[in-house]
Amino acid sequence: MNRLGDRLEAALMLLQGAKDNTLFADIGSDHAYLAIEAVKRNIAKSAVASDINELPLIKGRQNAAFSGIDIDFILSDGFKSLESFPLTSAAICGMGGELIARIIAESEIAKRIFLILQPMSMQEELRRYLWDNGFCIEREIFVYEAGKAYSVMQVCFDGIKREYSILDLYLGMQRESSFEFSKYCEKILNTATKRRIGIVARGESTAETDSLIEYCQTQRTSF
Numbered sequence: 001m002n003r004l005g006d007r008l009e010a011a012l013m014l015l016q017g018a019k020d021n022t023l024f025a026d027i028g029s030d031h032a033y034l035a036i037e038a039v040k041r042n043i044a045k046s047a048v049a050s051d052i053n054e055l056p057l058i059k060g061r062q063n064a065a066f067s068g069i070d071i072d073f074i075l076s077d078g079f080k081s082l083e084s085f086p087l088t089s090a091a092i093c094g095m096g097g098e099l100i101a102r103i104i105a106e107s108e109i110a111k112r113i114f115l116i117l118q119p120m121s122m123q124e125e126l127r128r129y130l131w132d133n134g135f136c137i138e139r140e141i142f143v144y145e146a147g148k149a150y151s152v153m154q155v156c157f158d159g160i161k162r163e164y165s166i167l168d169l170y171l172g173m174q175r176e177s178s179f180e181f182s183k184y185c186e187k188i189l190n191t192a193t194k195r196r197i198g199i200v201a202r203g204e205s206t207a208e209t210d211s212l213i214e215y216c217q218t219q220r221t222s223f
Contacts, residue, residue, distance in 0.1 A: 006145040008034050010152040011091050011116045014139060016043055017154060018089045018114040025050060025082055025090040027103065032060030034091055036069045048085065050076040078103035079110060093118035093152075097126030105129070111157040118152045124169040130155060131162040140172040142180040149184035166208040167215055175219075182219055189216035 004012065011034060015021065024044035026035035032049040039047050049060050049071055057073045064071055074081050079090075090113055092100050097119035104110045115135075119126050130137060139154040151172060164173070170188050175181065192212045199206050 004033055004037060006143040007118055007150050007152065008037075008093060010141055010143045011093055011118055012037060012041070012043060014116050014141070014152060014154045015089060015091065015114075017139070020088040020114070021045060022088045023048065023086055025079075025085070025087050027076075027078060027082075027090055027092045028052070028095055029060055030056050030094065031063055032056075032071065032073070033063065034093065035060075035071050036064055036067050039069050039071060040067060044089070046071070048072040048074055048082065048087075050074045050082060052077045079107035083107065083109050085109075087113050089114040089116075091116040091118070094120055096120055097122035097124070101126050101129035104135075105133070115155040116152065117155055118150060120150070123151055123172075126153075127164070127169055127172065131164050131168075134159040134161055136160065136162075137173065140174045142176065142178065142184045144180045144183045149180065149187045151184065166212050170212055171215070185216040185219035189213060192216060 015024070015038060021044040024035065024038050024047045026032060026047060026049045029035055029049035029051050035047040035049040038044040049057070051057050054075060057075060061073055076082055087109055092103060093116070100117055100119055117126065127137065134157055135155050136158050137153050137155055141152050143150050143152060170192065171185065192209055196206050196209045196213065199209055
């Protein structure tokens, strides 16, 4: 089996912070590498891998059998087929931020368990949804894998809506001084520069976006 890569290794690292990993769910599991490794490394006592398509589950079963790991495989759109399971923690990795937000919004169980989220795009929309709807991003770390920068979030529901700035939306509230964060700022700088063009075309103020661009420019040269 291939190694997880930095994205999923970071997800596993954050998963170790859960107070209870009796039953971990890998939502949109693809080939179930994350669920397999969580059990294999004794991070989770047991796990279920779910996906909206059958083919990844078939591959996941093969990978689990090859690894000698016993986990359950469930065909499910997000949490929809898992609401009756006694889940204690879950990861949603490798999807767009808007899709992850939709999966959480459609689930009641997501409010009761420890969450690890790893958006591939639209991270700002995921952060916006979480903060607007009473979720706390307890920890956010940045990784750089195969020439691309990502964020990985440790999240729980506490019912408290949060105020945030444009820097918080695009860069998180836990901005760190690291090579990985510097590369993440490079990505956001490109996004913000394109966003500014649209704002100018609409005749709107660019003040907020300019502050984001300025911050990212200072960070991308730090390492």
